[in-house]
Amino acid sequence: MDSQIWTYVIVGVTFVLYIIIAGLSKAGSTKEFYVAGGGVHPIANGMATAADWMSAASFLSMAGLISFMGYGGSQYLLGWTGGYVLLALMLAPYLRKFGKFTVPDFIGERYYSKNARLVALICALFVSFTYVVGQMKGVGVAFARFLDVSFESGVLIGIGIVFIYAVLGGMKGITNTQIAQYCVIIFAFTVPAVFISLQMTGNPIPQLGFGGKTADGTYLLEKLNQLSVDLGFDEYTKVDKGNTVNMFFITAALMFGTAGLPHVIVRFFTVPRVKDARISAGWALLFIALLYTTAPTVAVFARTNLINTLSEREYVDVPQWFTNWENTGLLAFDDKNNDGKIQYLADAEKNELIS
Structure with a gap:
């Protein structure tokens, strides 16, 4: 069986798994449909939140951006990570404590203003629309590559799968599906990183291989710097001090933007208590860190391999x-x-x- 057939089988199995989980988790009440009945365990909610956070932008685009931009790409890593910390510590628990399910509701009640609620609603719609467009772009690119279909067909396949398990199980089904999704994402992302790290540096831990030496005794980053210079480009790790201000504001924009993502905020209503919301936030940060500390290593491995293989x-x-x-x-x-x-x-x- 060739690699393409294996790809069809593996992707098909994950699709079937998601649909089965959604069917078994069919929502039986309005509360289950919207907030999974409020009875999700903090650790399970942490995994579901991490899967929510680690979308196509994280496990596809971030590694690619860091590989392409080098030091400049770190602004996305810092911005998205900082955004989650901002959300987890300063926003989500207080929303849950206040008893409102959405930011517009919270803003409207907190400031006793329908106009403020309307402005918050418009902002939420713009954020959601922009985010969904980015997600669908990632879905289309991934499926176009792995399923050997057109970009448009890849988008339609992704929309269809999400529609099925969202309608069947509501938030209850989505929560259980995203727990499985996190396992799939972290396995698919870290296992290749482990083997690439072993191949390039002899270290099975990608985060350590990132700073390790290659077979010729040269540090991996030093080797990549030299390869980039040989091709006529700046060193990969060169710090562009002239763009420090730009990096600061881009990082800040990413932090404040991602901290307001509606589909992540609602995750903190699926646990029984405010205390559980804080605990699940901590678990989610740990689960996110597993991928976010691996992404830069994948970026460096991929760029080095790309140059060595094709130049x-x-x-x-x-x-x-x-x-x-x-x-x-x-x-x-x-x-x-x-x-x-x-x-x-x-x-x-x-x-x-x-x-």
Whole structure:
């Protein structure tokens, strides 16, 4: 059985698993549909919250951004992590204690103003719409690559699966599905990282391999810096001090923006008590950290492997995965010297060089 068939089988099994969980967790009341009956265990709620937080933006885009931008990509890691801490410590428990399910309700009651509630509602709608667009983009790219379908078909498949388990089980079904989803995400993200770390540095712990040495005795980051310089780019770890102010404000925007995500806030209403909301926030932070500390290592491993595998290689000899990614429109072959060898990998849409 070839790798594509295995991909179909594994993805199909996860889809079936989600639908079965949603069917078995069918909501039996309005409270179960909207807040899972308020009886979810804090640890389970922590896993579901982590899966909510670690969307396509986290387990796909963040590693890619850090790989592409180097030091500059850390603003996304810091912003999204800081946003969760801000939400967990300063917002969610107080919303739960106040007894309102949404931020607009809280704002309206807290300030005795329908106008304030309307403004908060409009903001929530804009945030939700923007977030969903980003999620669907990630779904389309992932399914286009792994299921060998068009981007549009990938989006429709993702929407269909989510629609089925959301309608069947409501928040109760979504909570149980997201617990399974977290297990799938963390397994799919960390297991390859472990083996890549072993292959490149001999260390099975990616976070330690990140700062380890390669087979030739050179530190991994030093090797990547030299490879980047050899290709005519700045060192991968170079700190752009001229963009410090920009990084600060982008990080702040990501923190305050993600702290207000409605679908994450509602998670703190699915546990029995305010105390449980705080406990589940701590567990969620631990579960999120497992992936967020792995993402930079994956970024460095991927960039190093990309350069070593493709630089100065004839196009006819490139691995099959490169051709598959070309079909998604995210990578393109640029034969700048007309010699049949890859000098650069370009963003096919923006025509920007990425390595």
